[in-house]
Amino acid sequence: MSENVGRWLRDEIENSILSNEFSPGERLDETVLATRFGVSRTPVREALMQLDAIGLIEIRPRRGAVVIDPGPHRVYEMFEVMAELEGLAGSLAARRLDKVSREAITATHSRCEQSAGAGDSDAYYYDNEEFHKAIYAAGRSDFLEEQCVQLHRRLRPYRRLQLRVRNRLSTSFLEHCAIVDAIFAGDGDEARRLLRTHVGIQGERFSDLVASMATR
Amino acid sequence: MSENVGRWLRDEIENSILSNEFSPGERLDETVLATRFGVSRTPVREALMQLDAIGLIEIRPRRGAVVIDPGPHRVYEMFEVMAELEGLAGSLAARRLDKVSREAITATHSRCEQSAGAGDSDAYYYDNEEFHKAIYAAGRSDFLEEQCVQLHRRLRPYRRLQLRVRNRLSTSFLEHCAIVDAIFAGDGDEARRLLRTHVGIQGERFSDLVASMATR
DNA sequence: AACGCCATTCTTGTATGCAAGATTATTGAC
DNA sequence: GTCAATAATCTTGCATACAAGAATGGCGTT
Known part of the structure; x- marks a missing residue:
């Protein structure tokens, strides 16, 4: 596990996407991810922000994050x-x-x-x-x-x-x-x-x- | 101003870096940025996370963000x-x-x-x-x-x-x-x-x- | 006077709370 | 029965609160 929860989550979710555990088009619910990983929504959001910046997911304002389907x-x-x-x-x-x-x-x-x-x-x-x-x-x-x-x-x-x-x-x-x-x-x-x-x-x-x- | 504060901040800080308003090596203090832009630390952190993912800044755990000097x-x-x-x-x-x-x-x-x-x-x-x-x-x-x-x-x-x-x-x-x-x-x-x-x-x-x- | 250790302070990391927009369900009209 | 409008619910966005690690300063020792 990485030095802080945010980075760990980023790597974790990134791997899940790249290994197709989260399929393209799938919605990533902050609350679901938070409870699944046993943390609060804050680090989850930070992880999602980074994945959005990398281009792996897309965060549509007020409408949640979805895995990008190239x-x-x-x-x-x-x-x-x-x-x-x-x-x-x-x-x-x-x-x-x-x-x-x-x-x-x-x-x-x-x-x-x-x-x-x-x-x-x-x-x-x-x-x-x-x-x-x-x-x-x-x-x-x-x-x-x-x-x-x-x-x-x-x-x-x-x-x-x-x-x-x-x-x-x-x-x-x-x-x-x-x-x-x-x-x-x-x-x-x-x-x-x-x-x-x-x-x-x-x-x-x-x-x-x-x-x-x-x-x- | 962009649709949400986080993205707006990301663009704003990104521009500040690219226009050399924040010089390479400079420390980006979350609280300072928050008060400067009149928002809380949360969207500031989210913006910094994204800039870190892009490679414009580096966030060293527990030690803050600095502008990368290529x-x-x-x-x-x-x-x-x-x-x-x-x-x-x-x-x-x-x-x-x-x-x-x-x-x-x-x-x-x-x-x-x-x-x-x-x-x-x-x-x-x-x-x-x-x-x-x-x-x-x-x-x-x-x-x-x-x-x-x-x-x-x-x-x-x-x-x-x-x-x-x-x-x-x-x-x-x-x-x-x-x-x-x-x-x-x-x-x-x-x-x-x-x-x-x-x-x-x-x-x-x-x-x-x-x-x-x-x-x- | 210089070095090191400890306490204080400051900053970051995470959780929680609340408001506003989006989604869904329900009810009513046609 | 279907469509639409409105209300209830859910989710996101931002703020605030609290805890833990890092930086800093002062004090004591050598």
Whole structure:
């Protein structure tokens, strides 16, 4: 439990939203949340304010808070921006790579290799996250890293289902290999290009996304 | 005045920070703010929570809120990300340009021409903002547009001084011309490239930034 | 005179109370 | 039976009260 109730609630509710425990469109009643967590309404309100500022919920004046439903199109737009930011991170990583970051990338990459080889989609999901975070860190831009982590977090629920697609696991890992090669070769432009296409959603993968979002 | 006191306060304090009325590092006392705005501490706290979530201030538990001082390096990083996002917006604009957006870009572009020709740096500052916003809108990605506007807003205090540099006004406008040409020609890659260099901070402009930040 | 410890004071964090707007239910008319 | 208007209820928004942790100042000791 965090240092104060407000922050703890913020994290708690945020996780509940991102793990789809509170579904998009659902109303978040202050009193209900307060009694549920055994606190008063004040820290609940403060938590909701923050989630509103982040963009996870919407507080309509005098009408309560609801979980935002991005909808397929907006999720697509978010992936588009994510792709761009990851591309930048990759190009910076290629230029600024140092020993520590190189080892972090190698380590996470080989963990991806194992889970991909084992066909363990859940493990790969987690390792993949660490791999990408290693690239953000290698870019050596704190602000960019924060933005990437935040967006990555928000897209989590939607990325999970991407991996379910046929052969996506091995395809993803092969792309990782090329990305690592480009970064280690110091080829920033290539790393950028590869990451953009790796993260972005093109063609039939968009309809996959829409389809899977409809069945949640 | 906004619909409720909390939001009004958020906007008010946010503006005060962005216009440097509250300087970076300054402590924001809840009681002082409350009496200053003639309200109780509750909506003040709610406003501060939101500003904390946005990243404009930092609330250290039990130790109050302070305005975040990004520092030259982090501002540079923010410009780096901004450049990337604007590049994406430009490339999307080139691909998706329609009549309305085309006219909006033309209109704001010619206003820039006037203020640049008149050497009116303050007017150009404003027109330039509208020009860039027209490009965001032309990209037809709500999420990207929001991200761009938000970052643009946060970088406002630092962009102003960029224009003070010798010849920057006419240089900036010439770059705008090339950007408009690329977008109207449907050349997304070129628009992206031009916008990236237009927005980014390279070489001696970084030291200009550092120097001007030191004398605030 | 300087350093450290303790008490006081101040600020933040949470709870509760009250007023005003929104929602829902009920009653009446058509 | 359906629709509308009005009353009752519920929820949010803001203020105030109280408790707990942090900062500050004074006092004593070395």
